[in-house]
Amino acid sequence: MSDLSPSFVTSIAQALNSTHVPCVLWGHYLLNVHGVPSIIGSIDFVIPDGCLQAGVKALSQTSRITPCQHGETCPSGPQERYTPPPAFHMHVEASEVAVGLYVQSETLWFLPALDESLLCPQKPKLPPYLVLASDQTVLPPWRPGRGSGVFERIEHPVVIPQSIVLLEAFLRLYARDSAKRIGSFAMPMIGYMEQYVDDDGFLDAKQLPEPLRTFYMELREGKKPVRQWTKELKRALGMPDEDPEDHPK
Structure with missing residues (x-):
């Protein structure tokens, strides 16, 4: 079974941040953090358009994430999707779960540009439209019939949209x-x-x-x-x- 734990998601954010790629959680995992009981088939992040190549390199060097072997038939690829596809994706090893990178111009284009202030984010310094996935003051806890809710006990901060x-x-x-x-x-x-x-x-x-x-x-x-x-x-x-x-x- 694939690891969909907050600590694994955190490790991906940390890998991106360590290579100077600001990132914001996206997709169905983000819905779960906000309390929506959505099935998770991928772990997605939004990054600046100009950081795509650096983000690809960061994922390629992250343990337990492997290249996609399915080509155009991959459910995460643009040919098979009924939702906007990521600009790039890989897979959690030995699973169909994807790890996707979306660029800001295709997702959160109406927000100010994601910048290096998000590389080591701290709650007091975040813009008002972003919060940490571990912020218990604004995010719901786990509840039956709802999503996973707020992250607990994580090693690296993960930024999410309000x-x-x-x-x-x-x-x-x-x-x-x-x-x-x-x-x-x-x-x-x-x-x-x-x-x-x-x-x-x-x-x-x-x-x-x-x-x-x-x-x-x-x-x-x-x-x-x-x-x-x-x-x-x-x-x-x-x-x-x-x-x-x-x-x-």
Whole structure:
């Protein structure tokens, strides 16, 4: 069985940081930390676009992480996915669990650039949109029927986006990719954030910037058909007003 423990995730973050690659936890592991009971098939991090080659080298030198042997048929590769693919991935040895690197321009492009202040992160010095995965003041504990929750007793700090930032990311990703095959994943992610994070009191929707706050509340309340809501969201964010039904999957 693959090691999906917080200590293993921490070791990957430490390997990236030690080679001067700032990183932020991403993907389904991040959902679990925020309390969403998501199945984990990969351990993903967002890194600066310019650090991709250094990140690849860091993963290649990390124990228990091996190159992908599946080529284009790998479920983590762009050909087989229904979610945005990583820029690069490897695998935890003897398993199908991937370790993926995503670049900031494809994931958290609306945040300031990730920089070297995150190489040895400390809670008081983090920007307000980021927290440590071990911060018990803002993250939920483990609870039955929920995700893993906050990290405990880790050797190296792991940086994660605040729950409100993760919700914002899913809203923006949905607006950006709704006309593509990979765009459909973001809508259930928004629903998970509503059900398991917002409804449990670990997210303050009032912190969403406009127009996202208004659109999120409309979606929660079911005021409009999703197709109409999607068109209006894309227009509000200045994105091309494309209809998914006009494009082949």
